[in-house]
Amino acid sequence: MEEAASQLEREHVHSVYEKIAPFFNDTRYKAWPKVRQFLLDQEPGSIVADVGCGNGKYLHINENIFKLGCDVCRPLVDSAWSQGHEVQLCDGLRLPYRDGCFDAVLSIAVIHHMSTKERRIRAIKEMTRTLRVGGRIMIYVWAMEQKRRKFEKQDIFVPWNPNPPSSLALHGPARGPQRGGRSQNEGEAADSSDKHRKVRSTSSMVDDGDLATSQQKSQRLWFFSRSLDSVLDFGSLSVSRSSSREISTLCTPSDETNGPKVGWRCPRGKGLIRQMSSLFSSSRTSMEEDVFETDLQEQVKNEEIINSTEGNEAVSVGLLQDCTSVPLPDLVSYEMEQSNEMRQKENNGEKQEDDTPKQQESTASLQGCEGENEWSREKLKDSCMRYYHVFREGELTQLIENHVEELHVLHTCLDHANWCVIAEKVQVWRI
Amino acid sequence: MKLLTHNILTSHVKGVTKGYPLLIKATEVRVNEVEFNPQFVSRMIPKLEWSALVQAAEGDLPSSLIQDYENNEEFLRKVHRVLLEVEVIEGCLQCPESGREFPISRGVPNMLLNEDDS
Numbered sequence: 001m002e003e004a005a006s007q008l009e010r011e012h013v014h015s016v017y018e019k020i021a022p023f024f025n026d027t028r029y030k031a032w033p034k035v036r037q038f039l040l041d042q043e044p045g046s047i048v049a050d051v052g053c054g055n056g057k058y059l060h061i062n063e064n065i066f067k068l069g070c071d072v073c074r075p076l077v078d079s080a081w082s083q084g085h086e087v088q089l090c091d092g093l094r095l096p097y098r099d100g101c102f103d104a105v106l107s108i109a110v111i112h113h114m115s116t117k118e119r120r121i122r123a124i125k126e127m128t129r130t131l132r133v134g135g136r137i138m139i140y141v142w143a144m145e146q147k148r149r150k151f152e153k154q155d156i157f158v159p160w161n162p163n164p165p166s167s168l169a170l171h172g173p174a175r176g177p178q179r180g181g182r183s184q185n186e187g188e189a190a191d192s193s194d195k196h197r198k199v200r201s202t203s204s205m206v207d208d209g210d211l212a213t214s215q216q217k218s219q220r221l222w223f224f225s226r227s228l229d230s231v232l233d234f235g236s237l238s239v240s241r242s243s244s245r246e247i248s249t250l251c252t253p254s255d256e257t258n259g260p261k262v263g264w265r266c267p268r269g270k271g272l273i274r275q276m277s278s279l280f281s282s283s284r285t286s287m288e289e290d291v292f293e294t295d296l297q298e299q300v301k302n303e304e305i306i307n308s309t310e311g312n313e314a315v316s317v318g319l320l321q322d323c324t325s326v327p328l329p330d331l332v333s334y335e336m337e338q339s340n341e342m343r344q345k346e347n348n349g350e351k352q353e354d355d356t357p358k359q360q361e362s363t364a365s366l367q368g369c370e371g372e373n374e375w376s377r378e379k380l381k382d383s384c385m386r387y388y389h390v391f392r393e394g395e396l397t398q399l400i401e402n403h404v405e406e407l408h409v410l411h412t413c414l415d416h417a418n419w420c421v422i423a424e425k426v427q428v429w430r431i
Numbered sequence: 432m433k434l435l436t437h438n439i440l441t442s443h444v445k446g447v448t449k450g451y452p453l454l455i456k457a458t459e460v461r462v463n464e465v466e467f468n469p470q471f472v473s474r475m476i477p478k479l480e481w482s483a484l485v486q487a488a489e490g491d492l493p494s495s496l497i498q499d500y501e502n503n504e505e506f507l508r509k510v511h512r513v514l515l516e517v518e519v520i521e522g523c524l525q526c527p528e529s530g531r532e533f534p535i536s537r538g539v540p541n542m543l544l545n546e547d548d549s
Binding site for chain 1: 433435436439443451468473475480538539544
């Protein structure tokens with residue numbers, strides 16, 4: 001799980017930011033007001049860390065405090081250093097700072113890039129370790145519930161197009177290339193004097209949506225993923241030996257058994273997303289709360305669950321899809337068909353009653369997607385896909401309350417497209 | 432890397448219990464001019480590991496904190512210089528226990544661990 005998680009992050013967070021780092025400086029602008037205020041509120045002589053500082057956009061605020069920043073992305077860190085900031089290269093899960101050395105810590109738009117719940121918790125715990133008792137941490141993560149658009153799933157891939165179509169020029173010359181991740185959720189509020197920015201909206205998704213209409217219609221703005229937690233969380237359920245076998249089979253390079261899928265025709269079909277997706281689509285379907293009863297009936301159980309959850313959004317979809325002007329088809333049904341097929345191959349002919357209607361549906365969607373293939377493939381080739389786990393209301397607070405006993409949540413709010421939490425480190429006494 | 436940063440950094444190699452302070456092996460050092468703020472420096476001092484700072488300062492600082500340093504401008508200026516003006520541009524930081532070296536290049540320490548030492 002750990003390897004899969006870090007590989008996912010390497011491919012769809014770290015390397016993407018490395019590629020898009022040069023563009024960040026073109027579109028940098030002021031800090032979120034709340035973050036700015038948090039920094040200004042610190043007492044003179046405080047030591048503050050910005051974990052996941054990017055190119056250091058917050059590090060210049062408040063000259064009476066000592067700030068240091070860190071990030072995994074070398075080009076961004078170098079850029080921050082050239083601005084005169086103290087920065088280090090390091091991993092948020094293993095901070096190279098001694099215990100209790102910071103008066104305050106920032107984690108702005110960072111932990112939503114971590115691909116498992118466990119890693120997100122670890123990141124918060126690490127930051128808490130470096131915080132002194134009484135010190136405060138401010139965390140910002142993308143919200144699932146956004147004003148203009150709601151993500152349908154929590155684990156998603158967001159494309160970032162470094163080569164926007166020329167029609168973007170409509171929005172003003174100062175724009176330059178399309179904004180990167182951080183900027184996508186830090187839109188309008190920050191600076192009312194900046195007219196260009198007002199044209200855009202805050203929500204990352206709608207940013208892209210407001211652009212040239214052809215792009216909007218043709219390019220899917222985000223892709224479903226499935227939380228690594230639900231697939232690979234062997235701890236919380238009795239995963240059968242057979243499904244483990246399935247997973248390990250899929251992890252091998254030869255995945256011919258998966259067969260053709262929507263979206264695999266594009267050149268980006270290779271690589272981790274494909275592997276992960278194929279993994280997701282053939283293993284058991286579930287939400288994180290699923291519990292399987294016993295080993296013995298596992299195969300049958302899977303099918304039953306598939307059938308019973310088909311009607312709602314319970315099944316997370318793992319397919320990366322070529323985006324088209326055809327709205328995202330009901331991938332639930334397509335995925336179930338795939339899983340059913342898989343199961344059939346392995347179980348020698350167990351039947352699914354609902355196969356026929358679903359097949360019809362998914363065939364239609366397949367055809368629809370195929371038609372648009374050419375254009376969208378081009379687009380996809382240019383885009384870097386970033387992994388995000390967007391947070392539901394209360395999720396971050398709950399995460400802290402349930403798993404980080406040294407943090408006491410002081411304040412929660414929805415700041416534009418982000419959930420913001422401020423928490424204080426408390427002394428925990430064990431009797 | 433400034434020496435104030437160095438005072439906060441520690442080795443986080445797996446299994447290491449005494450990863451602090453990191454040994455500085457500098458090949459390129461720079462001294463900048465930074466505006467002196469006595470209040471800032473005097474508030475910073477209690478947050479530091481003084482002996483680690485003395486070690487890093489290589490003789491520029493007394494081995495123990497002087498009394499009433501808050502009002503001793505000369506002392507504060509010395510501390511200011513060590514903390515904020517001296518900068519290691521190239522070199523490395525060495526874990527005192529494991530010997531593992533973390534490179535500093537272009538002023539930035541690379542504290543990323545490999546799979547095997549985390």
